[in-house]
Amino acid sequence: MGHWYTANNICGMRASVTILSVLLLILAAATAVFLLRPDTAAAPTASAVAPTGVVHEVTLGEDGFSPRELTVALGDEVVFRTTRNEPFWPASNVHPTHTLYPAFDPQEPVAPEDSWSFVFDKPGEWRYHDHILPYYTGTITVIE
Ligand SMILES: [Cu+2]
Structure with a gap:
């Protein structure tokens, strides 16, 4: 050939x-x-926030999320766990659409032996709930 x-x-x-x-x-x-090519680099994006490496923990127990209110810095990570023997699903309000902060949503149940962590990249007072048992609620306040 x-x-x-x-x-x-x-x-x-x-x-x-x-x-x-x-x-x-x-x-x-x-x-x-x-x-x-269009200059996309100059447009600010939500993922532009650099993770700080600081990790907080929130645990869902029978009495709800603990701590129920938590203040973190922009770029901090929050690990959500549960001590209940049931799947849980921490997600931004408003239930059931989670449109307040759509990325603050694992999009699926989290098994009790697992955790779900999220780096908060938007300042604000973010109310959330357990998508499976929405009477469990909490607030993550993100400050710059
Ligand atoms: Cu929900």
Whole structure:
């Protein structure tokens, strides 16, 4: 199985020049695409907050979330656990859509032996609840 240029009986040097031209065209096109792309880097995104590495714990027991109210810094992580022998599901208000802070939602039940952790990247007073037993409620206040 020979190369296309030998199969077409084109002089090897001329084929090399052709290949080089094609490569240069591809490079020029790639450069143009790179330079002309919309500048998305300047747009602030929710994930721009750097994690602080500070970790807090909130535990859901029979008496509810503990601590029920917690103040953390922007970028802090909160680990949610339960001592109840039931799955739980900490999620932002408003039940059942969790639209106050949609990312503050594991999107599925958390098994009692597991935990769910979340880095808070939006300042505010975030009320939340257990999506399975919504009478368990709490507040995470995120300060800058
Ligand atoms: Cu809910």
